[in-house]
Amino acid sequence: MRARLVLAGLATCIFVLLPGSAAAVLGRQADTTPSLTAAGTPPHIFGPRVATLKHSNPAAAPCPLDAGGGLFIACYGPLELGQAYNFPRNLDGKGQTIVIVDAYGSPDIQQDLATFDQVFNLPAPPSLTVINARGTGATDGSGALSDWQSETTLDVEYAHAMAPGAKIVLDVAASDDNDDINSAEAQVLPRYPGAIVSQSFGEDENAPDTANANLASHLIYAGATLIGDSILASTGDFGASDGNSPPVPVAAYPASDPLVLAVGGTEGSPYVQSFSGGTILGAGLLENNGYGAEQVWNETGCCAVPVATGGAPSVIFPRPPWQNGFTTNHGRTVPDVSYNAAILGGVVTVTSCYTPDVPNGCDPTDPFFSLIGGTSAGSPQWAAIVALANEARGMRGQRGLGLVAPALYAIAKNPHAYQQDFHDVTSGNNVLGSGNDPGADPTQGFFAGQGFDDATGLGTPNVANLVSDLVSVKPFDNPGLPNPGMGGHHGKPDHWHQKHPHTAEPGA
């Protein structure tokens, strides 16, 4: 049962419905009320204080959001995501460790997670260990702690939410410089054999001056894989081209590393739905307390700039053997899998710092709900899925999966298993700014299609079914293969076929 909290009369803003002259909006206000911070009250589509909500169902998210005028915004909490992706109720990640790698961290994460658990009726994790890694003195970091606070909050809360029995380790890099992130992983990963490592960050794999850092990172992953770790990363938020101009597809690192499970993004389908009470945006993922439908994540209406899932063939790493039969791209193709990344239709986090760079924007005693999206949401939640699988494997006396991708592709080669374990996302594209327009320029991105595709990989999970099959998969025994060929592969990726990807059907 859903209660209703009415925060009426809050919004005042101006929408630019069509491009027009800025002069048209110039105006002097005759308001006699002195104010330095006027402009009316913003549209609080999100941001209620946790303390103001009286949950009739403590586990349910405060969704959908009523934006007034018959407009609603879809959003999801742990319960709803568990329903949509069919998370098993008999597993919680017990005995597993999820390592979250972030820069700068969040000073309030312990308290925010406790509040999040209270709100969503979740148990506390067995442990939340925050490790502030030593820095390298690197100077290229953004220095923007506030930028990473939302990231840290999302990663920790949703890795925990979807595998609440797993231990959480927050590995905090001193900055978001490549060297500091590598240093943080080098310090922490060897201490957690068999852990699942989530990385919700990235950079163009061929960005200037990153070759050495990427090689160092790859060696860290190789070492971690040898001790049984599973490593994941998100594929990026600016479409196939990563926002570059000209918009040529490029994969992001670390997602493009073949030792990493690359997680792309989806949104619900249809994105806009009408019903008797109005219109809802970002819906479609959850229907009747179960899975609805998805398309490629490609939003244009949420933000000042368009966003869409990253995904493209690597020009650095050759295609790993487990992708044979799924793509004809010469390069390692990302993403491997996908997960909901919508903003309108995003996840609900609890955070003390709603706008940390604004005076009085943080108050650990009075946290807010926040609506969060991006491919960042997928990596920690897929990490949770791996934790559930490893838990189930442990019950059967099997060791953890370690390198995950080969196991997933092995399952997907069986058409029946693929159908049972994955939601094949077949519509949309990751051409930045297209909003999933089917007429988008195919040289700027990739279209979803039947089976594996360059926009969503294998698709999104039916977790209970997938975990059931992952229990009996033999772990990949030689993480040293394939030779990553750092810098040795310069073949042209086959993105010229993206409109109708030359991808094999599962079982091919």
Next chain:
Amino acid sequence: MTIRVAGICTAIVAATAATVASAATPPVQPIPINPGGPNMPAATATLSDRKAGAKPVALTIRVHYEMVCGQPGLGTAIITIPAAATVPRSIPASAVLVNGKSAPAVEVNGHQVTVSMPVHRGVTCLVVGPGTLTLLLTHDAGLGNPRAAGTYAIHIRRNRLAFTAKVAISA
């Protein structure tokens, strides 16, 4: 539980969204969904000196909207200064700070100041959530307050999103 929000902008969006509800890939109008948090305006503007006719004055504008890892994103911020205020014919880029760093470029057209957004390089987190863009037009920009006391509107457009902030000028 449903959180209700009312206001003129959402009504416009609702009407717009309804017209496209049946499309397979409908265009959706921009919605600044996480502007500033509860009890915070979506945009604020502060002056270093509120006195009428003061010159030069520094103007700080903050707007809150959805960002990837707190980065403002590419494009421009178009600031429309009240007609009664003084705006020089040109403003050096070094006189305008975007989140604390010099703007890549600044153009002036009458009372409209267009600030280019910086390109973010390096590793970025991939969370899309609430962020703040701070634009500081320093004293070196040469802005001057209106000569008459009152409350004036400053309009800011970030690509498809638009915001309004007000400043009060005292006698």
